[in-house]
Amino acid sequence: MSGAISRDEVAKVARLARLTLSETELETFTEQLGQILEHARDMNSLDLTGVAATAHPFGITNVVRDDVVTASLDRDTVLAMAPDVRDHRFAVPRILGEAP
Amino acid sequence: MKSALEIAADVRSGASSAVAELERSLSVIAQRNEALNVFLHVDSEGARAAATRVDARVARGEDVGALAGVPVAIKDNLCQVGVPTTCSSRILEGWRPPYSATVVERLVAAGAVVVGKTNLDEFAMGSSTENSAFGPTRNPLDPSRVPGGSSGGSAAAVASDMTSISLGSDTGGSIRQPAALCGLVGVKPTYGLVSRYGLVAFASSLDQVGPFARSVTDAALLLEVIAGHDVRDSTSLPEPAPSLVARVNDGVAGMRIGLVRELVDGADDSVAAAVHAAADALRAAGAEVVDVSIPELGLTLSAYYLIAPAEASSNLARFDGVRYGRRVDADDVTSMMEATRTAGFGAEVKRRIMLGTYALSAGYYDAYYGQALKVRTLTINAFARAYGEVDALLGATTPSVAFKFGEKTDDPMAMYLNDVFTIPTNLAGDPALSVPFATGEEGLPVGVQLLGPGRSEARLFAAARVLEIADGRA
Numbered sequence: 001m002s003g004a005i006s007r008d009e010v011a012k013v014a015r016l017a018r019l020t021l022s023e024t025e026l027e028t029f030t031e032q033l034g035q036i037l038e039h040a041r042d043m044n045s046l047d048l049t050g051v052a053a054t055a056h057p058f059g060i061t062n063v064v065r066d067d068v069v070t071a072s073l074d075r076d077t078v079l080a081m082a083p084d085v086r087d088h089r090f091a092v093p094r095i096l097g098e099a100p
Numbered sequence: 101m102k103s104a105l106e107i108a109a110d111v112r113s114g115a116s117s118a119v120a121e122l123e124r125s126l127s128v129i130a131q132r133n134e135a136l137n138v139f140l141h142v143d144s145e146g147a148r149a150a151a152t153r154v155d156a157r158v159a160r161g162e163d164v165g166a167l168a169g170v171p172v173a174i175k176d177n178l179c180q181v182g183v184p185t186t187c188s189s190r191i192l193e194g195w196r197p198p199y200s201a202t203v204v205e206r207l208v209a210a211g212a213v214v215v216g217k218t219n220l221d222e223f224a225m226g227s228s229t230e231n232s233a234f235g236p237t238r239n240p241l242d243p244s245r246v247p248g249g250s251s252g253g254s255a256a257a258v259a260s261d262m263t264s265i266s267l268g269s270d271t272g273g274s275i276r277q278p279a280a281l282c283g284l285v286g287v288k289p290t291y292g293l294v295s296r297y298g299l300v301a302f303a304s305s306l307d308q309v310g311p312f313a314r315s316v317t318d319a320a321l322l323l324e325v326i327a328g329h330d331v332r333d334s335t336s337l338p339e340p341a342p343s344l345v346a347r348v349n350d351g352v353a354g355m356r357i358g359l360v361r362e363l364v365d366g367a368d369d370s371v372a373a374a375v376h377a378a379a380d381a382l383r384a385a386g387a388e389v390v391d392v393s394i395p396e397l398g399l400t401l402s403a404y405y406l407i408a409p410a411e412a413s414s415n416l417a418r419f420d421g422v423r424y425g426r427r428v429d430a431d432d433v434t435s436m437m438e439a440t441r442t443a444g445f446g447a448e449v450k451r452r453i454m455l456g457t458y459a460l461s462a463g464y465y466d467a468y469y470g471q472a473l474k475v476r477t478l479t480i481n482a483f484a485r486a487y488g489e490v491d492a493l494l495g496a497t498t499p500s501v502a503f504k505f506g507e508k509t510d511d512p513m514a515m516y517l518n519d520v521f522t523i524p525t526n527l528a529g530d531p532a533l534s535v536p537f538a539t540g541e542e543g544l545p546v547g548v549q550l551l552g553p554g555r556s557e558a559r560l561f562a563a564a565r566v567l568e569i570a571d572g573r574a
Contacts, residue, residue, distance in 0.1 A: 005458065017413060017457040018420070018434070019450055020442040033455055035513050040402040043471050046478070053473035054480060056305045056335075057291045057529025058554075063334040077198045083427035090422050095433045 004037035005030060104170045104264040104318040108211070111158060111169030118151035118158075118169030122213050125171035128262045129215070136238045138256045140176050141184045142216040147171070150213045157211075165211035166325055172207055173257035173266035176217035177224055178309070179298040180204050183214075187300050188222045188232035191444025192425045201298020202333070203267060203309050203326040210325045215263060218253025222446045223416065224274055224302045226250050227518045230509055231448040239282060241544060245502040248278030251312070255282040258312050265322050266312045271302050272404055273497075273522025275310045276534035280497035280547020283536045285319040285564065286312050288522075290554045291529035292337035294323075295330035303411035304335075306404075306526040315574060316535065316565045320344040323557065342558060350562040352385050356490045357563070358392030363495020363521050363549065370540035371496050378537045378548040379494060381570035382563065392490065396475075396482035397524045403475035404523040405516055406459045406468050412449075413456030419444065451512060476527050483528045487553040492563060496521050497534040497547035521549060531557050535564040537571050 010030045014021045021029065075088065084091040102110070110116035126144060133139050154169050174180065177187045179197035186192045200208075207214060221231035229237040229252030239247040240260035247256045251268025255278035258266050268275040270288035279286025287310040294309045301307060311322035321344075328341035359379050364372050379389045421427035421440030428439035445453070459468040486493060498518060508515040525532040531554070534547035548567060550560045568574045 009458070010454065013454050013458045013461065016461065017453050018438045018441050019445070019453065020438055021450075025447075025450075029451065029454060032451060032512050033458065036405060036455060036516075037458075037468070039513060040406055040468060040472075043399055043402050043475055046399065046475070048471065048474040048478075051474040051477050053470060054477040055473055057480065057527075058335075060335055065331065073198050078423075081195055081198065081424045083421055083425070092422055092433045093429070093431060093436050097432060 004034045101261045101314070102264065103315055104167060104313065105321055107170045107264060108166060108168045111154065112164060114158065116169070118154035118213055119148070121169050122147055122151040122171050122215065125215055125263055128260065132240070132260050132262065135243065136240055136256055136260060137235050138218055138237055138253050138260065138262060139173070139216045140186060140188065140219050140234055140253070143183050143214065146183065147213050147215045150208070154211050154213065165209060166321060167207065168211035170212045170265065171215045171263045172212045173215055173218050173254055173263045174204065175220055175251050175254045175268045177220060177269060177300040178204060178267060179300070180214060180217070183217065185217065185300070186234070187224070188220045188234055189444065189446065189449070190233045190426060191419050191440070195425050197298070199298060202295035202330045204298065206326050218257055218266065220253055221250035222449050223300070223412070224250040224269055224271055225412070225448050225452055227273070227277055227515055228508070229253065230505065231446055233446055236505060239502050241283060242502065242542070245504050246281065248281035248502065250274040252278050254312050255279055255284055255286070258282070258284055258314060264314065265318050267309055267326070268312055269299055269307055269309050270526065271306045271408060272526050273519045275312065276497050276522050276532060276547065276549060277519065279312055279534045280536070280545065281502040283545030284312050284314060285316050285533065285535050286310065287319050287323055287533040287557070288525060288531060289323060289327065289557060290337070290531045292335050293327050293555070293557070295333040295336050297330055297332040301415040303408040304415065305411060306408060316561055316568050317345060317348050319533070320348050320561045342555070344558050344561055347558040348561050348565045350558070352382055352387035352563050352566050355387045355492065355559070355563065357382055357387050357389045358486055358490035358493045359389055360397070360493050360495045361391065361393045362395065362397040363493070366520070367496045367499045368501070368540065371498070371500060371546050374538040374540065374546040375494065375496050375548055378567055381567055382494070385566045385570070387563070389494070390490065392486055392493065394482050394486055396478045399475050400479050400524045400527055401516065401520050403472040403479070404527060405455070406472040407476065407527070409452040409456030410459045410469050411456070413453045413460065416449070416453055448512070479524055479527045483524070483530060483553070491552070492556065492559055493551040495549050495551070497549040501540040501542065501544035501546060525551055530554055531560060533560050533564055535567050536573065537567050
């Protein structure tokens, strides 16, 4: 066990990522993520002061097109693939509830 | 087995027909797919209709295109309108996209016939196809071994003669690694050369669609068809597709090629021997091969396994049971999303979402993701420095030949290390290809990797063609 990430941190990250982990998964992931993060510490051997971050290989900028109306995907075709639809809209279960 | 170039020539001349070529392809699929698990969906009906249309156009004397009547397999993370697209994930089971990927439209416009969707590691995360929710694909050269991944199905389709060419996607080696393990040519194009519109995103700053083929010329032909600017992908390079097929026989006379120590160190003896033999073959053809060291490449694995999961955790947030795919019902929306994602994603996808979410979370962003982005800058600078001295780089594609099922499944880090030679290119956005050269342990194929600066595909194909000829494959 490397200790690079704790079991509580793994549980917190799972909540952020909207995943439910079983006790066994929690244990396995804590160990495996720990190993991967431990390996990543080899980057700390570098002196990265003054090095700029690169998020994209070619430093792209926004691309805009002329503001003209063009056809988009057909609404009914798109909605036909949704798990639940009401009144031509995506339907989801209750969002707001009673205060806890 | 005919090449794509030969099939297209025969269909255009009337010596063969698109329908006949398709039926040949479908019959091999019928014989071998059950044992190898290459295709998740075979679109016999759609393909027969498409082939009939191609033949009708030939009969009318129309110019059908560079891939006239060529059956093509595509990785199941590429959308084709109305055809099931799963990314090998339960969460997308049953989904039929309302649109086609640009690369699929370009295949069809060039007269190709899409026969079906091939297996992959779930959401392209893996190096063996063992992470598919629909079972692994077997290596046609030895069914006890993996075909590589994540585009293992597309590699196996060509290696088993089901099709002459196929499309995969490469985020950290997912085309080159299976090409190496299945004895094929596989190409990761320059970032932006091929449109990503309709490719289900894994890591957007690294993903590229590219070809698998048995020969260098077929790979060049397929890349020529799918490349070129697309207004629907804002990261698409605003330039036309390069001319590649016409230049495959340019040779390597006068070319300076760097044999990269870091892309050979750690490889098995038989793999290292193949790379050195390839260097000799390039020298014999007139290239100058010099030893090069790029120490920064040793750190790219760590950077990649933070950057790719970080982008994946963001991209895969869209799978929440609202607009497409599966939903597991629950009383409120948050519980529904959590139940849907928990049931829909497999272990490796969850692992990477977790890793990415952690690397991006408050308090750890600078230490992990921020640090990885700086290493990415160092990688780009290191490659640029190397390309100031040489025209192309040479190394191994993978540390070993195809490995056996289950060998690395319990140890994610061991599986990730399989990508150590292919990852650097993706971080830099440069092109690289794998070409079979010599054989390794058990007579299995070895892939030699050629890397170049952005837009150097024609040069890499010319060097690969020299190796193909020297190896007696053409």
